[in-house]
Amino acid sequence: MNHPALTTLPLAAGLGLRSPHIQTVLAQPQAVAWWEVHSENHFGGGAPLAVLAQIRRDYPVSLHGVGLGLGSPGPLDARHLEQLATLVAAIEPAAVSEHLAWNRYNGQCFNDLLPVPRLAGVLDNLCANIDQLQQRLKRPVLLENVSSYVVFAEETITEAELLAELVQRTGCGILLDINNMVVNALNHGIDPLAEIARLPTHAIGEIHIAGHEMFDGVVIDTHGASVSDQVWQLLAQTLAQIGPRPVLLERDTHIPPLTELLLEYATASQHLARASQPAEVTA
Template structure:
Protein backbone atom coordinates (compact mmCIF):
# COMPACT_ATOMS: atom_id res chain seq x y z
CA UNK A 1 0.00 0.00 0.00
CA UNK A 2 3.06 2.30 0.09
CA UNK A 3 2.43 3.48 -3.47
CA UNK A 4 -0.90 5.04 -2.55
CA UNK A 5 -1.24 8.81 -2.32
CA UNK A 6 -2.32 9.99 1.14
CA UNK A 7 -4.12 13.25 0.35
CA UNK A 8 -5.56 15.20 3.26
CA UNK A 9 -8.16 17.88 3.87
CA UNK A 10 -7.37 20.92 6.01
CA UNK A 11 -8.33 20.38 9.67
CA UNK A 12 -11.46 22.29 10.52
CA UNK A 13 -15.02 22.60 9.30
CA UNK A 14 -16.25 21.83 5.79
CA UNK A 15 -19.70 21.95 4.25
CA UNK A 16 -21.62 19.63 1.95
CA UNK A 17 -22.27 21.34 -1.38
CA UNK A 18 -25.60 20.54 -3.04
CA UNK A 19 -26.71 21.62 -6.50
CA UNK A 20 -29.24 24.32 -5.41
CA UNK A 21 -26.39 26.20 -3.70
CA UNK A 22 -23.64 25.90 -6.33
CA UNK A 23 -24.46 29.11 -8.21
CA UNK A 24 -24.62 31.11 -4.95
CA UNK A 25 -21.29 29.65 -3.80
CA UNK A 26 -19.60 30.64 -7.05
CA UNK A 27 -21.12 34.13 -6.93
CA UNK A 28 -20.56 34.83 -3.22
CA UNK A 29 -17.40 32.80 -2.45
CA UNK A 30 -18.40 32.30 1.21
CA UNK A 31 -15.77 31.78 3.89
CA UNK A 32 -15.84 27.96 3.94
CA UNK A 33 -12.63 25.98 4.40
CA UNK A 34 -13.58 23.12 2.04
CA UNK A 35 -16.55 21.53 0.29
CA UNK A 36 -17.68 17.94 -0.11
CA UNK A 37 -19.82 16.72 -3.01
CA UNK A 38 -21.39 13.38 -3.94
CA UNK A 39 -19.16 11.87 -6.61
CA UNK A 40 -21.96 10.37 -8.71
CA UNK A 41 -23.56 13.78 -9.31
CA UNK A 42 -20.53 14.70 -11.44
CA UNK A 43 -19.97 11.59 -13.54
CA UNK A 44 -21.48 13.27 -16.61
CA UNK A 45 -20.35 16.34 -18.51
CA UNK A 46 -21.96 19.71 -19.08
CA UNK A 47 -22.69 22.41 -16.53
CA UNK A 48 -22.38 20.35 -13.31
CA UNK A 49 -18.77 19.32 -13.89
CA UNK A 50 -17.86 22.79 -15.18
CA UNK A 51 -19.28 24.29 -11.97
CA UNK A 52 -17.40 21.79 -9.83
CA UNK A 53 -14.17 22.67 -11.60
CA UNK A 54 -14.85 26.33 -10.80
CA UNK A 55 -15.45 25.48 -7.14
CA UNK A 56 -12.29 23.36 -7.10
CA UNK A 57 -10.28 26.30 -8.46
CA UNK A 58 -11.20 28.30 -5.33
CA UNK A 59 -11.52 25.66 -2.58
CA UNK A 60 -10.32 22.20 -1.57
CA UNK A 61 -12.93 19.60 -2.56
CA UNK A 62 -13.69 16.15 -1.17
CA UNK A 63 -15.46 13.47 -3.27
CA UNK A 64 -17.92 11.40 -1.24
CA UNK A 65 -19.28 8.34 -3.06
CA UNK A 66 -22.68 6.78 -2.43
CA UNK A 67 -22.90 4.18 -5.19
CA UNK A 68 -20.02 1.68 -5.24
CA UNK A 69 -21.64 -0.69 -2.75
CA UNK A 70 -18.35 -2.18 -1.58
CA UNK A 71 -20.07 -4.85 0.53
CA UNK A 72 -22.21 -6.26 -2.28
CA UNK A 73 -21.75 -9.96 -3.07
CA UNK A 74 -21.95 -8.99 -6.75
CA UNK A 75 -18.63 -8.14 -8.47
CA UNK A 76 -17.41 -4.56 -8.21
CA UNK A 77 -19.04 -2.25 -10.77
CA UNK A 78 -16.07 -1.52 -13.02
CA UNK A 79 -17.96 1.10 -15.07
CA UNK A 80 -18.74 3.02 -11.89
CA UNK A 81 -15.14 2.70 -10.77
CA UNK A 82 -13.85 3.96 -14.13
CA UNK A 83 -16.14 7.01 -13.89
CA UNK A 84 -14.89 7.70 -10.38
CA UNK A 85 -11.27 7.38 -11.52
CA UNK A 86 -11.86 9.87 -14.33
CA UNK A 87 -13.52 12.33 -11.94
CA UNK A 88 -10.66 12.04 -9.45
CA UNK A 89 -8.14 12.71 -12.21
CA UNK A 90 -10.12 15.75 -13.39
CA UNK A 91 -10.90 17.35 -10.00
CA UNK A 92 -7.82 16.27 -8.01
CA UNK A 93 -9.80 16.16 -4.74
CA UNK A 94 -8.25 16.48 -1.32
CA UNK A 95 -10.07 13.32 -0.21
CA UNK A 96 -12.13 10.42 -1.62
CA UNK A 97 -14.53 8.44 0.53
CA UNK A 98 -17.13 5.66 0.29
CA UNK A 99 -19.53 3.82 2.59
CA UNK A 100 -19.43 0.51 4.43
CA UNK A 101 -22.53 -0.78 2.66
CA UNK A 102 -23.97 -2.97 -0.10
CA UNK A 103 -26.46 -2.04 -2.83
CA UNK A 104 -26.67 -4.78 -5.49
CA UNK A 105 -28.01 -8.29 -6.05
CA UNK A 106 -28.22 -10.07 -9.42
CA UNK A 107 -30.28 -7.91 -11.76
CA UNK A 108 -31.16 -5.22 -9.22
CA UNK A 109 -29.61 -2.04 -7.81
CA UNK A 110 -30.86 -0.45 -4.57
CA UNK A 111 -30.47 3.30 -4.25
CA UNK A 112 -29.63 3.05 -0.57
CA UNK A 113 -26.73 2.49 1.83
CA UNK A 114 -27.65 -0.98 3.09
CA UNK A 115 -25.63 -2.18 6.09
CA UNK A 116 -23.21 -5.05 5.56
CA UNK A 117 -23.96 -8.13 7.70
CA UNK A 118 -20.84 -8.40 9.84
CA UNK A 119 -20.31 -12.12 9.47
CA UNK A 120 -17.43 -14.43 8.54
CA UNK A 121 -16.19 -13.58 5.07
CA UNK A 122 -17.33 -9.94 5.19
CA UNK A 123 -13.90 -8.63 6.08
CA UNK A 124 -12.15 -10.55 3.28
CA UNK A 125 -14.70 -9.38 0.69
CA UNK A 126 -14.52 -5.76 1.82
CA UNK A 127 -10.72 -5.78 1.91
CA UNK A 128 -10.58 -7.08 -1.66
CA UNK A 129 -12.95 -4.33 -2.81
CA UNK A 130 -11.15 -1.55 -0.97
CA UNK A 131 -7.80 -2.76 -2.32
CA UNK A 132 -9.25 -2.75 -5.87
CA UNK A 133 -10.58 0.80 -5.53
CA UNK A 134 -7.40 2.15 -3.97
CA UNK A 135 -5.27 0.47 -6.63
CA UNK A 136 -7.44 1.89 -9.41
CA UNK A 137 -7.33 5.41 -7.95
CA UNK A 138 -3.72 5.20 -6.80
CA UNK A 139 -4.69 6.74 -3.49
CA UNK A 140 -5.98 6.00 -0.01
CA UNK A 141 -9.74 6.27 0.53
CA UNK A 142 -11.86 6.67 3.65
CA UNK A 143 -14.72 4.30 4.51
CA UNK A 144 -17.77 5.64 6.38
CA UNK A 145 -19.85 3.84 9.00
CA UNK A 146 -23.55 3.84 8.10
CA UNK A 147 -26.85 4.14 9.95
CA UNK A 148 -28.61 0.85 10.71
CA UNK A 149 -32.26 0.06 11.34
CA UNK A 150 -32.13 -3.72 11.86
CA UNK A 151 -29.66 -6.11 13.48
CA UNK A 152 -28.60 -9.38 11.86
CA UNK A 153 -28.37 -12.73 13.63
CA UNK A 154 -24.94 -14.28 14.02
CA UNK A 155 -22.83 -11.15 13.53
CA UNK A 156 -19.24 -11.67 14.63
CA UNK A 157 -17.89 -8.10 14.43
CA UNK A 158 -18.93 -4.75 15.78
CA UNK A 159 -18.88 -2.01 13.14
CA UNK A 160 -15.90 -0.19 14.64
CA UNK A 161 -14.12 -3.55 15.03
CA UNK A 162 -14.73 -4.33 11.35
CA UNK A 163 -13.54 -0.89 10.26
CA UNK A 164 -10.38 -1.18 12.38
CA UNK A 165 -9.60 -4.56 10.82
CA UNK A 166 -10.24 -3.13 7.34
CA UNK A 167 -7.80 -0.30 8.03
CA UNK A 168 -5.17 -2.78 9.18
CA UNK A 169 -5.58 -4.95 6.06
CA UNK A 170 -5.82 -2.29 3.36
CA UNK A 171 -4.29 0.94 4.65
CA UNK A 172 -7.59 2.77 4.10
CA UNK A 173 -8.90 5.28 6.63
CA UNK A 174 -12.20 5.81 8.43
CA UNK A 175 -14.74 8.53 7.84
CA UNK A 176 -16.51 8.62 11.20
CA UNK A 177 -20.13 9.78 11.02
CA UNK A 178 -21.11 10.58 14.59
CA UNK A 179 -24.74 11.20 13.62
CA UNK A 180 -24.91 7.62 12.34
CA UNK A 181 -23.44 6.45 15.65
CA UNK A 182 -26.21 8.24 17.52
CA UNK A 183 -28.95 6.94 15.20
CA UNK A 184 -27.67 3.40 15.81
CA UNK A 185 -27.66 4.05 19.55
CA UNK A 186 -31.32 5.09 19.44
CA UNK A 187 -32.44 2.26 17.17
CA UNK A 188 -30.29 -0.67 18.26
CA UNK A 189 -28.73 0.26 21.59
CA UNK A 190 -25.20 0.55 20.21
CA UNK A 191 -22.85 2.37 22.59
CA UNK A 192 -21.44 5.26 20.49
CA UNK A 193 -18.65 6.06 22.93
CA UNK A 194 -17.51 2.42 22.89
CA UNK A 195 -17.47 2.53 19.08
CA UNK A 196 -15.31 5.66 19.16
CA UNK A 197 -12.96 4.03 21.67
CA UNK A 198 -12.64 0.91 19.47
CA UNK A 199 -11.15 2.80 16.51
CA UNK A 200 -7.36 3.24 16.40
CA UNK A 201 -6.43 6.87 17.03
CA UNK A 202 -4.63 7.23 13.68
CA UNK A 203 -7.38 5.56 11.61
CA UNK A 204 -9.90 8.41 11.38
CA UNK A 205 -9.30 10.94 8.61
CA UNK A 206 -12.59 12.85 8.62
CA UNK A 207 -15.76 13.25 10.69
CA UNK A 208 -19.34 13.93 9.59
CA UNK A 209 -22.13 15.59 11.56
CA UNK A 210 -25.73 15.85 10.40
CA UNK A 211 -29.30 15.86 11.64
CA UNK A 212 -31.80 13.02 11.97
CA UNK A 213 -35.56 12.79 12.33
CA UNK A 214 -37.87 10.48 14.30
CA UNK A 215 -40.51 8.78 12.15
CA UNK A 216 -42.92 6.24 13.65
CA UNK A 217 -40.61 5.84 16.61
CA UNK A 218 -37.52 5.14 14.50
CA UNK A 219 -34.53 7.47 14.18
CA UNK A 220 -33.89 8.06 10.46
CA UNK A 221 -30.64 9.50 9.12
CA UNK A 222 -32.33 12.03 6.83
CA UNK A 223 -29.70 14.81 6.88
CA UNK A 224 -32.78 17.00 7.02
CA UNK A 225 -32.55 18.75 10.39
CA UNK A 226 -30.04 20.75 12.43
CA UNK A 227 -27.41 18.81 14.35
CA UNK A 228 -28.79 17.62 17.70
CA UNK A 229 -27.19 18.24 21.09
CA UNK A 230 -26.20 14.56 21.60
CA UNK A 231 -24.46 14.52 18.21
CA UNK A 232 -22.55 17.69 19.07
CA UNK A 233 -21.44 15.94 22.27
CA UNK A 234 -20.28 12.88 20.30
CA UNK A 235 -18.30 15.20 18.02
CA UNK A 236 -16.56 16.62 21.08
CA UNK A 237 -15.73 13.09 22.27
CA UNK A 238 -14.42 12.06 18.84
CA UNK A 239 -12.18 15.12 18.51
CA UNK A 240 -10.89 14.62 22.05
CA UNK A 241 -9.81 11.09 21.05
CA UNK A 242 -8.64 11.60 17.47
CA UNK A 243 -7.36 15.17 17.60
CA UNK A 244 -8.08 18.05 15.18
CA UNK A 245 -9.62 16.68 11.98
CA UNK A 246 -11.68 17.83 8.99
CA UNK A 247 -15.34 17.86 10.13
CA UNK A 248 -18.17 18.09 7.61
CA UNK A 249 -21.68 19.44 8.12
CA UNK A 250 -24.09 17.50 5.88
CA UNK A 251 -27.57 18.61 4.79
CA UNK A 252 -29.45 16.83 2.01
CA UNK A 253 -33.20 17.19 2.66
CA UNK A 254 -35.28 20.18 3.79
CA UNK A 255 -32.38 22.15 2.32
CA UNK A 256 -32.44 25.73 3.67
CA UNK A 257 -31.14 28.81 1.84
CA UNK A 258 -27.36 29.02 1.74
CA UNK A 259 -27.29 31.90 4.26
CA UNK A 260 -29.16 29.80 6.83
CA UNK A 261 -26.92 26.79 6.24
CA UNK A 262 -23.85 29.00 6.68
CA UNK A 263 -25.17 30.04 10.11
CA UNK A 264 -25.06 26.39 11.23
CA UNK A 265 -21.68 25.98 9.56
CA UNK A 266 -20.34 28.85 11.67
CA UNK A 267 -21.62 27.04 14.77
CA UNK A 268 -19.57 24.04 13.66
CA UNK A 269 -16.46 26.15 13.02
CA UNK A 270 -16.71 27.65 16.50
CA UNK A 271 -17.11 24.22 18.10
CA UNK A 272 -14.30 22.59 16.13
CA UNK A 273 -12.01 25.48 16.95
CA UNK A 274 -12.86 25.32 20.64
CA UNK A 275 -12.28 21.56 20.84
CA UNK A 276 -9.05 21.81 18.83
CA UNK A 277 -7.72 24.42 21.27
CA UNK A 278 -8.54 22.14 24.22
CA UNK A 279 -6.84 19.14 22.54
CA UNK A 280 -3.73 21.21 21.79
CA UNK A 281 -3.32 22.36 25.41
Protein backbone atom coordinates in the same frame (compact mmCIF):
# COMPACT_ATOMS: atom_id res chain seq x y z
CA MET B 1 -3.94 15.21 13.17
CA ASN B 2 -5.39 13.67 10.03
CA HIS B 3 -2.99 11.28 8.32
CA PRO B 4 -1.38 13.11 5.38
CA ALA B 5 -1.48 9.97 3.23
CA LEU B 6 -5.24 9.68 3.64
CA THR B 7 -6.40 13.25 3.01
CA THR B 8 -5.09 16.73 2.31
CA LEU B 9 -8.20 18.40 3.66
CA PRO B 10 -7.55 21.48 5.80
CA LEU B 11 -7.99 20.95 9.52
CA ALA B 12 -11.21 22.97 9.45
CA ALA B 13 -14.94 22.62 8.98
CA GLY B 14 -16.37 21.97 5.52
CA LEU B 15 -19.86 22.07 4.04
CA GLY B 16 -21.75 19.77 1.72
CA LEU B 17 -22.36 21.64 -1.54
CA ARG B 18 -25.92 21.18 -2.80
CA SER B 19 -27.57 22.47 -5.97
CA PRO B 20 -29.65 25.29 -4.39
CA HIS B 21 -26.44 26.97 -3.22
CA ILE B 22 -24.15 26.51 -6.22
CA GLN B 23 -24.87 29.82 -7.94
CA THR B 24 -24.36 31.70 -4.68
CA VAL B 25 -20.99 30.02 -4.15
CA LEU B 26 -19.95 30.78 -7.73
CA ALA B 27 -21.06 34.41 -7.52
CA GLN B 28 -19.45 35.31 -4.21
CA PRO B 29 -16.59 33.80 -2.19
CA GLN B 30 -17.81 32.07 0.96
CA ALA B 31 -16.10 31.74 4.31
CA VAL B 32 -16.06 27.95 3.95
CA ALA B 33 -12.75 26.10 4.17
CA TRP B 34 -13.72 23.22 1.85
CA TRP B 35 -16.70 21.65 0.10
CA GLU B 36 -17.86 18.07 -0.26
CA VAL B 37 -19.95 16.79 -3.20
CA HIS B 38 -21.49 13.45 -4.12
CA SER B 39 -19.29 11.84 -6.71
CA GLU B 40 -22.09 10.32 -8.80
CA ASN B 41 -23.68 13.72 -9.52
CA HIS B 42 -20.68 14.51 -11.75
CA PHE B 43 -20.22 11.24 -13.64
CA GLY B 44 -22.06 12.54 -16.70
CA GLY B 45 -19.66 15.40 -17.30
CA GLY B 46 -21.19 18.51 -18.86
CA ALA B 47 -22.27 21.49 -16.77
CA PRO B 48 -22.08 19.75 -13.34
CA LEU B 49 -18.47 18.76 -13.90
CA ALA B 50 -17.57 22.19 -15.30
CA VAL B 51 -19.07 23.87 -12.24
CA LEU B 52 -17.23 21.51 -9.89
CA ALA B 53 -13.95 22.22 -11.69
CA GLN B 54 -14.56 25.95 -11.25
CA ILE B 55 -15.20 25.51 -7.52
CA ARG B 56 -12.16 23.27 -7.24
CA ARG B 57 -9.97 26.12 -8.46
CA ASP B 58 -10.96 28.18 -5.41
CA TYR B 59 -11.53 25.57 -2.66
CA PRO B 60 -10.39 22.10 -1.63
CA VAL B 61 -13.02 19.51 -2.60
CA SER B 62 -13.87 16.14 -1.11
CA LEU B 63 -15.59 13.50 -3.29
CA HIS B 64 -18.13 11.45 -1.34
CA GLY B 65 -19.51 8.36 -3.08
CA VAL B 66 -22.94 6.93 -2.39
CA GLY B 67 -23.37 4.23 -5.04
CA LEU B 68 -20.29 2.01 -5.34
CA GLY B 69 -21.45 -0.57 -2.79
CA LEU B 70 -18.12 -1.88 -1.54
CA GLY B 71 -19.85 -4.53 0.56
CA SER B 72 -21.76 -6.02 -2.37
CA PRO B 73 -20.77 -9.63 -3.18
CA GLY B 74 -18.32 -10.04 -6.01
CA PRO B 75 -16.14 -7.49 -7.78
CA LEU B 76 -17.06 -3.82 -8.12
CA ASP B 77 -19.22 -2.53 -10.95
CA ALA B 78 -16.66 -1.81 -13.68
CA ARG B 79 -18.46 1.16 -15.23
CA HIS B 80 -19.03 2.87 -11.87
CA LEU B 81 -15.40 2.37 -10.92
CA GLU B 82 -14.13 3.84 -14.19
CA GLN B 83 -16.44 6.85 -13.91
CA LEU B 84 -15.16 7.51 -10.40
CA ALA B 85 -11.53 7.14 -11.48
CA THR B 86 -12.10 9.60 -14.33
CA LEU B 87 -13.67 12.13 -11.95
CA VAL B 88 -10.85 11.77 -9.41
CA ALA B 89 -8.26 12.35 -12.11
CA ALA B 90 -10.08 15.45 -13.36
CA ILE B 91 -10.77 17.08 -9.97
CA GLU B 92 -7.76 15.93 -7.91
CA PRO B 93 -9.80 16.03 -4.70
CA ALA B 94 -8.37 16.46 -1.23
CA ALA B 95 -10.22 13.31 -0.11
CA VAL B 96 -12.22 10.43 -1.60
CA SER B 97 -14.72 8.56 0.54
CA GLU B 98 -17.21 5.72 0.19
CA HIS B 99 -19.67 3.99 2.52
CA LEU B 100 -19.25 0.70 4.33
CA ALA B 101 -22.40 -0.57 2.64
CA TRP B 102 -23.76 -2.84 -0.09
CA ASN B 103 -26.27 -2.08 -2.85
CA ARG B 104 -25.92 -4.71 -5.58
CA TYR B 105 -26.98 -8.35 -5.83
CA ASN B 106 -27.65 -10.70 -8.72
CA GLY B 107 -27.52 -7.93 -11.31
CA GLN B 108 -29.83 -5.57 -9.42
CA CYS B 109 -28.81 -2.23 -7.90
CA PHE B 110 -30.68 -0.90 -4.85
CA ASN B 111 -30.82 2.85 -4.26
CA ASP B 112 -29.82 2.61 -0.61
CA LEU B 113 -26.83 2.36 1.71
CA LEU B 114 -27.50 -1.08 3.13
CA PRO B 115 -25.36 -2.00 6.16
CA VAL B 116 -22.94 -4.88 5.65
CA PRO B 117 -23.90 -7.93 7.75
CA ARG B 118 -20.82 -8.71 9.80
CA LEU B 119 -20.77 -12.42 9.05
CA ALA B 120 -18.17 -14.97 7.93
CA GLY B 121 -16.69 -14.20 4.53
CA VAL B 122 -17.66 -10.54 4.48
CA LEU B 123 -14.22 -9.28 5.50
CA ASP B 124 -12.40 -11.02 2.63
CA ASN B 125 -14.89 -9.71 0.07
CA LEU B 126 -14.63 -6.16 1.42
CA CYS B 127 -10.84 -6.24 1.41
CA ALA B 128 -10.80 -7.44 -2.21
CA ASN B 129 -13.14 -4.63 -3.28
CA ILE B 130 -11.29 -1.95 -1.32
CA ASP B 131 -7.98 -3.12 -2.78
CA GLN B 132 -9.49 -2.98 -6.28
CA LEU B 133 -10.78 0.56 -5.66
CA GLN B 134 -7.58 1.93 -4.15
CA GLN B 135 -5.37 0.38 -6.82
CA ARG B 136 -7.52 1.91 -9.56
CA LEU B 137 -7.60 5.35 -7.94
CA LYS B 138 -3.93 5.12 -6.91
CA ARG B 139 -4.79 6.55 -3.51
CA PRO B 140 -6.37 5.48 -0.20
CA VAL B 141 -10.07 6.05 0.39
CA LEU B 142 -12.03 6.81 3.56
CA LEU B 143 -14.84 4.41 4.57
CA GLU B 144 -17.89 5.76 6.37
CA ASN B 145 -19.82 3.92 9.06
CA VAL B 146 -23.53 3.82 8.21
CA SER B 147 -26.92 4.03 9.90
CA SER B 148 -28.82 0.77 10.39
CA TYR B 149 -32.36 -0.11 11.36
CA VAL B 150 -32.03 -3.87 11.93
CA VAL B 151 -29.38 -6.08 13.51
CA PHE B 152 -28.47 -9.68 12.73
CA ALA B 153 -28.24 -12.20 15.56
CA GLU B 154 -25.36 -14.03 13.83
CA GLU B 155 -23.03 -11.00 13.75
CA THR B 156 -19.79 -11.60 15.62
CA ILE B 157 -18.10 -8.18 15.59
CA THR B 158 -19.21 -4.56 15.72
CA GLU B 159 -19.04 -2.15 12.80
CA ALA B 160 -16.14 -0.34 14.47
CA GLU B 161 -14.21 -3.60 14.83
CA LEU B 162 -14.86 -4.36 11.16
CA LEU B 163 -13.55 -0.94 10.17
CA ALA B 164 -10.45 -1.49 12.28
CA GLU B 165 -9.78 -4.78 10.46
CA LEU B 166 -10.25 -3.10 7.08
CA VAL B 167 -7.79 -0.35 7.99
CA GLN B 168 -5.25 -2.94 9.10
CA ARG B 169 -5.59 -5.12 5.99
CA THR B 170 -6.05 -2.52 3.22
CA GLY B 171 -4.52 0.73 4.47
CA CYS B 172 -7.80 2.58 3.94
CA GLY B 173 -8.95 5.39 6.21
CA ILE B 174 -12.14 6.10 8.13
CA LEU B 175 -14.79 8.72 7.67
CA LEU B 176 -16.44 8.84 11.09
CA ASP B 177 -20.09 9.83 10.81
CA ILE B 178 -21.10 11.09 14.24
CA ASN B 179 -24.78 11.35 13.31
CA ASN B 180 -24.86 7.71 12.21
CA MET B 181 -23.35 6.74 15.55
CA VAL B 182 -26.11 8.62 17.37
CA VAL B 183 -28.82 7.11 15.14
CA ASN B 184 -27.56 3.59 15.89
CA ALA B 185 -27.27 4.40 19.59
CA LEU B 186 -30.90 5.54 19.69
CA ASN B 187 -32.17 2.61 17.61
CA HIS B 188 -30.03 -0.23 18.97
CA GLY B 189 -28.69 0.97 22.32
CA ILE B 190 -25.01 0.91 21.36
CA ASP B 191 -22.53 3.04 23.28
CA PRO B 192 -21.16 5.41 20.61
CA LEU B 193 -18.11 6.48 22.62
CA ALA B 194 -17.21 2.85 23.23
CA GLU B 195 -17.55 2.15 19.50
CA ILE B 196 -15.35 5.12 18.61
CA ALA B 197 -12.75 3.88 21.11
CA ARG B 198 -12.54 0.63 19.11
CA LEU B 199 -11.47 2.51 15.98
CA PRO B 200 -7.83 3.13 15.04
CA THR B 201 -8.06 6.87 15.59
CA HIS B 202 -4.96 7.63 13.49
CA ALA B 203 -6.97 6.47 10.45
CA ILE B 204 -9.89 8.88 10.97
CA GLY B 205 -9.37 11.39 8.16
CA GLU B 206 -12.75 13.12 8.26
CA ILE B 207 -15.84 13.48 10.46
CA HIS B 208 -19.44 13.98 9.32
CA ILE B 209 -22.25 15.62 11.24
CA ALA B 210 -25.87 15.90 10.12
CA GLY B 211 -29.46 15.83 11.35
CA HIS B 212 -31.85 12.93 11.91
CA GLU B 213 -35.61 12.59 12.41
CA MET B 214 -37.94 10.12 14.10
CA PHE B 215 -40.73 8.28 12.28
CA ASP B 216 -43.00 5.73 14.03
CA GLY B 217 -40.54 5.33 16.86
CA VAL B 218 -37.51 4.75 14.62
CA VAL B 219 -34.72 7.32 14.24
CA ILE B 220 -33.94 7.82 10.54
CA ASP B 221 -30.77 9.32 9.12
CA THR B 222 -32.55 11.81 6.83
CA HIS B 223 -30.00 14.65 6.70
CA GLY B 224 -33.14 16.76 6.69
CA ALA B 225 -32.99 18.53 10.03
CA SER B 226 -30.63 20.64 12.09
CA VAL B 227 -27.83 18.89 13.95
CA SER B 228 -29.22 17.56 17.23
CA ASP B 229 -27.87 18.27 20.68
CA GLN B 230 -26.80 14.60 20.95
CA VAL B 231 -24.69 14.91 17.81
CA TRP B 232 -23.07 18.16 18.93
CA GLN B 233 -22.27 16.57 22.30
CA LEU B 234 -20.78 13.44 20.73
CA LEU B 235 -18.76 15.58 18.32
CA ALA B 236 -17.27 17.52 21.24
CA GLN B 237 -16.50 14.30 23.14
CA THR B 238 -14.94 12.71 20.05
CA LEU B 239 -12.71 15.69 19.26
CA ALA B 240 -11.60 15.77 22.88
CA GLN B 241 -10.78 12.06 22.68
CA ILE B 242 -9.01 11.84 19.31
CA GLY B 243 -7.99 15.43 18.58
CA PRO B 244 -9.17 17.76 15.82
CA ARG B 245 -10.13 16.40 12.39
CA PRO B 246 -11.79 17.98 9.33
CA VAL B 247 -15.54 18.15 10.12
CA LEU B 248 -18.18 18.16 7.37
CA LEU B 249 -21.74 19.45 7.85
CA GLU B 250 -24.25 17.62 5.61
CA ARG B 251 -27.79 18.60 4.64
CA ASP B 252 -29.58 16.73 1.83
CA THR B 253 -33.33 17.35 2.30
CA HIS B 254 -35.33 20.35 3.49
CA ILE B 255 -32.29 22.39 2.51
CA PRO B 256 -32.39 25.85 4.10
CA PRO B 257 -30.80 29.04 2.71
CA LEU B 258 -27.03 29.04 2.74
CA THR B 259 -27.00 31.80 5.36
CA GLU B 260 -28.85 29.48 7.75
CA LEU B 261 -26.52 26.56 7.10
CA LEU B 262 -23.54 28.81 7.70
CA LEU B 263 -24.73 29.35 11.28
CA GLU B 264 -24.45 25.60 11.93
CA TYR B 265 -21.15 25.62 10.07
CA ALA B 266 -19.89 28.28 12.49
CA THR B 267 -20.83 26.04 15.42
CA ALA B 268 -18.81 23.19 13.93
CA SER B 269 -15.87 25.56 13.50
CA GLN B 270 -16.17 26.57 17.15
CA HIS B 271 -16.02 22.93 18.25
CA LEU B 272 -12.87 22.46 16.19
CA ALA B 273 -11.32 25.62 17.60
CA ARG B 274 -11.90 24.42 21.15
CA ALA B 275 -10.43 21.00 20.34
CA SER B 276 -7.36 22.67 18.85
CA GLN B 277 -6.57 24.74 21.93
CA PRO B 278 -3.65 23.42 24.01
CA ALA B 279 -4.61 21.86 27.30
CA GLU B 280 -4.11 24.03 30.38
CA VAL B 281 -1.21 23.06 32.59
CA THR B 282 -1.90 23.07 36.31
CA ALA B 283 0.65 23.13 39.11
